[in-house]
Amino acid sequence: MSFYVQRGQIPPKRHTQFQRPDGALYTEEVLGEEGFHGIGSIAYHIHPPTLVEAVGEPEDVTVEYAEEAFLAHRHFLGPKVEPGGDWLTGRVPIMGNNDIVMSMCVPTDGMPEDTFYKNATHDELIYVHDGEGTLHTVLGDVEFRQGDYVHVPRTLIHRWSFTGDVQPRLLVMESPTEFRPPKRYRNDMGQLLEHSPYCERDFRPPGDPPAIDQEGRFTVKIKKHGKLFPFVYRYHPFDVVGWDGYMYPTAFSIHDFEPITGRIHQPPPVHQTFEARGFVVCSFVPRLFDYHPDSIPAPYNHSNIDSDEVLYYAEGDFMSRKGIGRGSFTLHPGGIPHGPHPGTTEASIGARETHELAVMVDTFAPLKLTKQALAIESPDYVLSWQPEKHGHPLPDAAPIPPGATISGDGAAGALPDSPPLDAARG
Structure with missing residues (x-):
């Protein structure tokens, strides 16, 4: 999300002298995307952000794809992803292409307080399926909770910390281009229009910058060329006293859509x-x-002519699917039709609302699967539209009475049995 934000101390004009209390100058840094053409922010450091003490050996984190040419609907059991590592080392890539990489992360460890991360080439959008805590960045902190999309623009040094007793579960999306609201939601100046399903008030930018003036050895793991390069800096990277601009981290709750x-x-x-x-x-x-x-509330059958469709199931009962659990993925590739499972179309008639939560990613280039994805795949999902697999032929599916909701198996359910989504709001 891009709207102008100003935090901390900044000079009246950019690229002008800005003195520290001891008479020396603060160091200006322009943080931007797409060269000097895209959005950017200007930050003011106590110390030069270029003072490197050492550069360690890089670690290879290239995503290896195991299956690239396929044409079948797929189902991946997300809860089978093994917990482990921290919010960076615990990432398990599931699928991707040149435009996006999707990973699951169920971290069990914390990253050392003197260690940070910077993705030099990709923006990151993280859906917080479970957990809460703080995103600490060079520009300030952003609090997050279950159901948040947390956007970290490329080049921003940051680290995550989690609080509470809930095991964190993250859906991580990385892209070499910016995540932004659709053009049809914005006017020529970038302001969100009245018909948009959210507005600027729903996005939570960082608070004041931390301005940490500390000398030591601070490691920033910089991701580029499929490797993590450990840069050791003399001063704490969060020494910014002020900044302004359009590029900064934000959190947006799915519940505010x-x-x-x-x-x-x-x-x-x-x-x-x-x-x-x-x-x-x-x-x-x-x-x-x-x-x-x-x-008919259930979606109609459709062919993905130009895209691969990924659904990550977060909460509730998804009306068009049977046998899909919380935290799992379905992948419906372009070229073959898909739609509601047998019985769900008829069962949806008369229903008045749904309580589902899901994140969908539609790509316009084919997705590739990792070996980690194949290890958690549920077999025979492509055959799951056969009516006999659901215990009855299609004509026997009976509509449910008006005013009822739908359970995961297509049966009617009373409203009080709906999932407690208010609890997920934090």
């Missing part, structure tokens, strides 16, 4: 939350169903 509904079923673009080069990110949230008297 206001769903767009209609008389008949709305297509997936109404759920779009972010866009980047080569893909979009969508949010499925609790919402009222269609209100045409003959509407």
Whole structure:
């Protein structure tokens, strides 16, 4: 999200003298994307951010793909991803291409307080499925909680810390381009329009910069060329006393996405939350169903002609799917149709709302799978549309009474049995 923010102490004009209390000058640093053409911010350091003491041996973190050419619907059991490592070393890549890499991370360890991270080439968007804590950055802290999208622009030095007793679970998306609201939500000046499903008030930028004046040995792991390069700096990297601009970390809660509904079923673009080069990110949230008297709330069958569709199931019961659990992925590649499982279309008739939460990523280039993904794959998902696998042929599926909701197996359920989503809001 890009709107102007100012924090801490800054001089009246950029690129002018700005004196420290001892008479020396603060060091100005321009942080930007796309050279000097894209968004950027200007930060003022107590010490030069270039004072390197040593550079260690790089660590190879290249994503290795195991299956690149396939045409089948896939289901991956996210809860089978082994916990371990910290919020960086614990990342397990699942799928990706040149535009995006999606990983799961279930960290069990904390990163040392003198160690930090910078992705030099990719923006990162992290969906906090479970857990809460603080994103510490060179520009200031951002508090996060369950259900937040946390956006960290490339080049920003940062580290994560978790609080509470809940085991963190993160969906990490990395892109060589910026995550931003769709163009149709913005005017020519970038302001979010009235028909947008969220506004600037929903995005939480960092607080005041920490301005830590500390000498020592501080390691920043810089990711580039598929490697982590350990740079050791003389001064604490969070020595910024002030900054302003349009590039900074933010948090946005999926619960603040206001769903767009209609008389008949709305297509997936109404759920779009972010866009980047080569893909979009969508949010499925609790919402009222269609209100045409003959509407069918379940989605229609469709072929992904131009995209691969990934759904990460977060909370609740997803009305068009059976046998999909919390924290799992489905992948529906372009070229073959997919749609609701047998019985779910008929079962959706008369339902008035849904309590699902899911993150969807649609890519415009084919996705590739890692060996880690293949290790957690559920077999025979591509055959799951066979009606006999669901215990009845399609004509026997009975509609449910008006005013009811849908459970995961397509049965009617009373509203009090809906998942306690308010608890997920933190």
